[in-house]
Amino acid sequence: KTPALLKNKPKEEQIQRCARRLSSHAYAVDTLHRCLSQLKTHPTNPKYRTIHKENKGFKAALENVPGAEDLLHAVNFKAIRTSGRQELVLQERDLDMALLWMAVASLETTQQTPEYKSAKQKTEFAKIVKGVHTGSVLPATLSMEDELIQRANCMAQCPSEPPEGRGALLHLNMGYDDVTVSRRFDADDQLRDVMHWIGSHGSVIPEKLTSGEWLLVDVNKYPVIPVADFGDLDTRGGLDRTLQVLGCWPSGRLELRPKELNT
Numbered sequence: 001k002t003p004a005l006l007k008n009k010p011k012e013e014q015i016q017r018c019a020r021r022l023s024s025h026a027y028a029v030d031t032l033h034r035c036l037s038q039l040k041t042h043p044t045n046p047k048y049r050t051i052h053k054e055n056k057g058f059k060a061a062l063e064n065v066p067g068a069e070d071l072l073h074a075v076n077f078k079a080i081r082t083s084g085r086q087e088l089v090l091q092e093r094d095l096d097m098a099l100l101w102m103a104v105a106s107l108e109t110t111q112q113t114p115e116y117k118s119a120k121q122k123t124e125f126a127k128i129v130k131g132v133h134t135g136s137v138l139p140a141t142l143s144m145e146d147e148l149i150q151r152a153n154c155m156a157q158c159p160s161e162p163p164e165g166r167g168a169l170l171h172l173n174m175g176y177d178d179v180t181v182s183r184r185f186d187a188d189d190q191l192r193d194v195m196h197w198i199g200s201h202g203s204v205i206p207e208k209l210t211s212g213e214w215l216l217v218d219v220n221k222y223p224v225i226p227v228a229d230f231g232d233l234d235t236r237g238g239l240d241r242t243l244q245v246l247g248c249w250p251s252g253r254l255e256l257r258p259k260e261l262n263t
Contacts, residue, residue: 006070007070012102014070014071014073016106019103023113024119027060027061028068029107032072033111040097049077049091049092054085075090075100076099077089078090118260129202129256132205133179133201150203152200155197161184168186168250169184169252170183170248171251172255175255175257187243189243190243191228191238192240212259216254216256
C-alpha cells in the first residue's frame with residue numbers, strides 16, 4: 001500500500017513534521033516563527049495573512065526551503081495570483097487559531113534542537129566573517145586604511161607564489177556564501193605562511209584562529225579536523241609544519257568555522 005502524501009495527513013502531523021524538517025534552516029525557522037506569531041497576535045489584520053512570494057524577504061528566507069511552504073499550507077494558507085503576483089493568503093474564514101498555536105509551538109521546539117542551534121551559529125558566523133573579509137566590520141580602533149596596510153603587510157610576509165602548474169593549490173572557504181580564495185604554495189612552505197596569506201584577507205582572522213574562537217579545518221579529512229591546535233603550537237612542530245606534513249599536498253581544502261561547530 002502506497003503511503004499517504006504528507007498533505008493528505010492530519011494537520012497536526014503536517015505541522016510537526018514540517019517544523020522538524022526545517023531544523024537545519026535557522027533563518028527560515030526564525031522568519032516563520034516571527035510571521036506566525038504576529039498573525040497569532042493580530043489574527044484579523046489582513047497584513048499578517050498575506051505573504052508575497054516575489055518579495056525579497058520571502059526569497060531570501062523561505063524560497064525552496066524544504067518544509068517552509070508546506071508548513072504555511074498546513075495552517076491553511078493558499079497559493080493565489082493577484083494582479084500577476086504570486087501570494088500565499090490565509091482567508092479569514094480559514095483561520096484556525098489552534099493550528100497557529102501548534103505551528104508556533106512546534107517552531108519553538110525546533111529552535112531548541114542541536115541542528116537548529118548549529119545552523120543558527122553558522123549563519124551568525126557567516127555574517128561576521130563576511131564583514132571581516134569585505135572590510136565592512138572592523139575593530140573600533142582600526143580604520144579601513146589601517147586595515148589595508150595590515151593586509152598588505154601580511155601578504156608581504158608570504159613566500160613567492162609558484163607559477164601555474166607547479167606547487168600545491170590551496171583553497172580556503174571563507175565561511176560565508178561559498179566564497180573561496182585560492183593560492184599556490186610550495187610543498188615546503190609552512191603553516192605560518194598560510195596564516196600570513198589568510199591575514200591578507202582580513203587582518204583579525206589569524207588572531208581569531210590563535211585565540212581559538214575560530215577554527216581552520218581541513219575538509220579533505222574525515223572526520224573534519226582542525227589543521228592545528230593554535231592554543232598548543234609547540235606540539236608537532238606548530239607553525240613550522242610544512243604543507244606536505246599537514247596533508248595539503250598536492251592540494252588542500254581548508255575552511256573557516258566557529259569553534260563550536262567542530263565540538
